[in-house]
Amino acid sequence: MAEKGAAGVAPDDRCAIGISFGNSYSSIACTIDDSPVVIANEDGDRQIPTVLSYVDGEEYTGNQAKALLVRNPKNTVVAFKDFLGQEFKSIDPTHCHAAAHPEDKNGVISFTIQDKAEGEPSTLSVSEISTRYLRRLVQSASDYIGKKVTSAVVTVPTNFSEKQREALTKAAQDADLEILQLINEPIASVLAYDARPEAKLEDKIIVVADLGGTRSDVAVIASRGGLYTLLATAHDYEFAGVQLDKVLMDHFAKEFMKKNANVDPRENARSLAKLKAESEATKKALSIGTNANFSVESLAEGIDFQMTINRLRYETIARKVFDGFNRLVESVVKKAGLDVLDIDEVILSGGTSHTPRIATNLRSIFPGTTNILAPSTNPSALNPSELQARGAALQASLIQEYESDDIDQSTHPAVTTVKHISNAVGVLTLSEDGETFTPVIAPETAVPARRTVHVAAPKDGGSVLIKVVEGGTHIKVTKPEPKPKENGTKEDEDEDSDFDSEEEEEEHREKVWKIGSTLAEAAIKDIKKGGKVEVTITVANDLSVTITAREVGGKGGVRGTLKAP
């Protein structure tokens, strides 16, 4: 958003990509014929570890650098992205423990590493580390596209401060990369789904659970006519991929110690590094298969170690962490003032989202109507690791023809901050069980907004009264009769409650519309038998409302305007 025009590139000379820059992994993506493609680097990796390492003056990134954590931890930098633009005292260096340590150098977070073949070690700021890493990412993209990449859209967490955004923009500029725009990570994931040709434009409430390596971020988003509004976010550093690695590390270490008493591979730095690397690999294998191998040559004191683990066992020992993800998702829905019944879609994003159990758990939290987009629960789901890079690439292709001034002005708060209606606006229709509310414009829709619905007129035709009203939702809880539960509803049938027989009181919860104040009435006369009425409601910037109603296929119709409140 805060694009500083210094490194502006003329729109004609641009070659733009999308970058998802993470603490653990980064990805690069471009668009080919308007569809996003995630680019593999020269090692063939699409998820490129955010690691930078030096051996004998030679620079390594990605998986090559990650492998060097065992032999060369001191000259290897990991998990540095969240340090950009931060004060030294506010960072958490836990994840750097097994690699180069961050230090405070005149108020700048720095690392001291031997990056030259000879001579003294260099002290490099986190910004310089990021610049070098980004340069390599961009190089990989340029090699693939066959053209020099000049610009990029980069994804950032929603709680990234303005200072961090500026620091990232600066680090990119130093790598000769123009930042077109910084976009929020959850929004990039939503865009990756919404831009698919088969996607339908709908008003819906989406939860994006971005489960990463060192952090998990969950966001609730209102998607209204393709405009996205963040309703609530939460960030968690206790429940993420590394905690799952830890569970496996402890498990394998204990098994190792059963066979080799008094040798704890966690007590030696090098053994620990090997244990960690292989545990992560085993975890990934368990997301794909139901059995995985763990084997490390010379794990500790020259002893090889090998064993297998099945998914069920892993899910048992990792249950605590999985439960943490559930609580995190539930807490954000609550924070947004919503109920799980209000959620239409859950998008699982981030590397940890490949875990089948997490999707299964979320499936049981949400009602059957909620679409859970994860590979194990939905065959049409996209790869969770690729979503953000795809979203960024799409946004990059949309805005690369714009002048950077245009982008700045369009993303200005004057444009982005608008009123959102709190209640739904809809029409009342009559059915057997009285008046029902048909929402036309959903709550939390940004104005100006325009929506059209077709409502059926009474069977015999005739004249009708269109009543436009406000509506709010609330959750109706009905406790069924104590003994039989013949509710006649098909609510809970698709819950696969294998072993989460929670203490549900078998109550039936449903979302109902509460009819609010009437806004206007309009009459449509002499409708044909079986006819329909088209109602279009437009809410303007100042919340004035224009209503038009006419019979489908008919002429004329009624039109009226309500003044702004």
Place this chain on the structure above:
Amino acid sequence: PSLPEGWAAEKDFKPIGAITASTQRTIEPVGPHFLAHARRARHKRTFSEDDRI
């Protein structure tokens, strides 16, 4: 609902209320629909004007 007997209004339209509640929120500046919105906002066009172009 059916039109009740004797309901009448000027041009068959009777305004009664106005939207009661709204909040100021920020839309995410991402996606094709946002860009369309930004274009309308900057040129101060309405939906129907935009449709005609």
